[in-house]
Amino acid sequence: MSVGDRRRVIRALARDYVATTLVQWFVLGAGLFLFHLVAAVGGVGGFAYYQIARGVVSTFQPLATGGLVQGLQRYLPRISTSAGAERTARSAFAVQAGAAGVFALAGVALSPWADRFLGLPGGASSVVATMVLLTGTCLCTVTVAALRGTHQVVHANVVAGAGLGLVPLAAIQMTDSVERFLILQGAGAAVVAVAGMLTVRGRTVPHPGKPEPTFINLLSYGAKRLPADMALPALFTYPTLVVAAARPGGGEAGYVGFVTSAITLICSLFGTLSPVLLPRLSRMFHRSGHDGHTLRILTSLPVLAGALAAVAAVTIALAAPYLIRGFLGPEFHAAVRVLHVGIFAAVPLAMFYAARPTLDALPEPPRLNRLLLGCLTLQVLLTHAAMTVLSPEYAALAAMAAAATVLGIRSVSLVERALTT
Numbered sequence: 001m002s003v004g005d006r007r008r009v010i011r012a013l014a015r016d017y018v019a020t021t022l023v024q025w026f027v028l029g030a031g032l033f034l035f036h037l038v039a040a041v042g043g044v045g046g047f048a049y050y051q052i053a054r055g056v057v058s059t060f061q062p063l064a065t066g067g068l069v070q071g072l073q074r075y076l077p078r079i080s081t082s083a084g085a086e087r088t089a090r091s092a093f094a095v096q097a098g099a100a101g102v103f104a105l106a107g108v109a110l111s112p113w114a115d116r117f118l119g120l121p122g123g124a125s126s127v128v129a130t131m132v133l134l135t136g137t138c139l140c141t142v143t144v145a146a147l148r149g150t151h152q153v154v155h156a157n158v159v160a161g162a163g164l165g166l167v168p169l170a171a172i173q174m175t176d177s178v179e180r181f182l183i184l185q186g187a188g189a190a191v192v193a194v195a196g197m198l199t200v201r202g203r204t205v206p207h208p209g210k211p212e213p214t215f216i217n218l219l220s221y222g223a224k225r226l227p228a229d230m231a232l233p234a235l236f237t238y239p240t241l242v243v244a245a246a247r248p249g250g251g252e253a254g255y256v257g258f259v260t261s262a263i264t265l266i267c268s269l270f271g272t273l274s275p276v277l278l279p280r281l282s283r284m285f286h287r288s289g290h291d292g293h294t295l296r297i298l299t300s301l302p303v304l305a306g307a308l309a310a311v312a313a314v315t316i317a318l319a320a321p322y323l324i325r326g327f328l329g330p331e332f333h334a335a336v337r338v339l340h341v342g343i344f345a346a347v348p349l350a351m352f353y354a355a356r357p358t359l360d361a362l363p364e365p366p367r368l369n370r371l372l373l374g375c376l377t378l379q380v381l382l383t384h385a386a387m388t389v390l391s392p393e394y395a396a397l398a399a400m401a402a403a404a405t406v407l408g409i410r411s412v413s414l415v416e417r418a419l420t421t
Contacts, residue, residue: 016153023157023165024268030165032265032327035258037172038181039328044251046178047328051257052244053130053182055237057137062229064103064138067222068092069145070229074221075213076149076202085202088215089146093197095219096142100135107131129182136189140164143196150202163192224369231372235349235379235403236260239342239396242383246392255335256393258328259342260400266312266346270305270353302354302412309350313343342397348408355411371410379403 039047072092079085111127140163147156167188172181222229239260244253316323320339324332359368379399386395 019153019157021269023161026161027165028265028268030169031261034168034172035261036327038178039332041172041176041181042178044254044331045249047332048244048249048251048254048257049126050178050182051240051254053126053133054261055240055244055257056130057134058233059230059237059241060103060134061138061141062226062233064099064134065096065142065222065229066099066219067225067229068096068142068218070225071218071222072142072145072149074149075218076146077151078213079202082202084212085150086200088218089150089200089202090197091215092146092218093139093142093193096138100138104131104135107134126179129179129186132186133182133189134186136186136193137164139193140189140196143193143200146200147196150200152199152201155196155199159192159196163189163196167192227369228372231369231376234376235372235400235407236264238376238379238383239393239400242396243392246387251332251334252338252391252393255332255338256342256396258324258332258335259339259397262316262339262343263346263349266309266316266343267349267353269308269312270350299416301358302351302408302415305354306347306351306408309347310344313346317343338393338397341394342400345397345401345404348404348406351408352404352411355415358415359411371407371414375403375407378406 034050035047038050042049072089076085076088079088107127108124108131111124140159143163144156144160147153147159168181168185171184171188174184175181237260240253240257243256247253317340320336320343321333324335324339328335356368379402382399382402383396386399389395390398
């Protein structure tokens with residue numbers, strides 16, 4: 001790669017990264033503002049219900065999407081014709097719509113059990129509202145992935161910002177019920193997803209001598225990644241769900257959900273690297289020959305991410321009393337101590353997020369399934385062991401931090417091994 005080509009690539013990456021990060025932060029900022037609005041509408045109980053519903057959606061979204069998100073971002077850039085890319089994207093959306101319908105029906109069928117297990121205040125209707133939110137979120141996420149896979153970064157950011165940011169803010173203004181808010185949010189996200197999918201346009205980019213990926217390749221890749229894609233969000237959502245089960249109807253699950261959301265906010269700065277880098281790295285590794293300068297940057301990226309995340313975590317921890325009192329209200333004061341325990345899990349998780357696009361784009365990706373499932377298993381075991389001596393909220397977050405540390409260190413070593421051998 002010439003110096004001029006490298007500069008053009010870097011400028012394009014920087015532009016896409018900044019734009020995608022700004023939209024991601026807008027979505028997360030909207031989510032944080034929703035915490036304030038939901039707390040005002042529903043109080044401590046309604047806030048806990050909202051956090052449990054968010055946890056359920058985050059946990060089951062990877063299973064409902066079946067790995068389509070990463071598959072679209074990996075394989076659409078390798079399809080040489082625009083018609084082929086568009087056909088693959090719309091096939092993926094149709095599959096997602098069918099899968100979401102199946103999950104919604106299953107959720108309704110299991111609602112009498114699920115609402116008791118999670119301590120949801122509205123009974124079966126609360127489960128139905130959560131399933132509507134899950135359906136809309138999955139459809140919107142697949143549309144965004146298809147647009148990113150075809151390098152329509154502006155379109156992808158518009159759909160993400162509208163479906164996952166503006167729609168929730170509008171929905172909460174239309175009702176004074178948390179349950180109805182979830183239904184409106186899910187339905188609105190689905191409408192945005194359909195509109196966005198109609199704008200998908202592929203590009204004609206010949207790959208001489210390289211096999212053309214098929215839709216079966218995409219599905220197979222997603223199926224192989226499914227355990228890892230389920231384990232990663234479960235690292236974030238398990239603390240909320242286990243506290244909800246241990247303290248049904250209490251506010252502690254809401255506090256834990258707020259802490260994991262703060263961790264997500266920090267990690268979002270580095271999680272954005274995956275949708276921006278994965279399509280380009282996939283194409284780079286698909287070609288013969290690699291640029292040494294780029295490989296050195298990819299190797300150092302996780303360490304830099306960890307350092308930046310540490311600064312952000314310290315800042316949030318110091319500001320926690322003022323942040324929670326001013327943002328959620330004085331009745332949420334108990335969340336301050338919970339935040340202090342859990343926020344530093346963001347440091348190793350940021351390292352993992354910075355390493356993941358490189359690991360996913362390699363021609364023979366390392367088996368992250370084992371690593372993520374192993375870390376999730378460690379988290380579950382440590383949580384239940386710690387609950388014998390600590391209250392559930394502290395036990396769950398301490399176990400999350402321990403599992404995240406193992407995940408971050410191991411992912412960094414995998415990147416170094418892959419790029420230096």
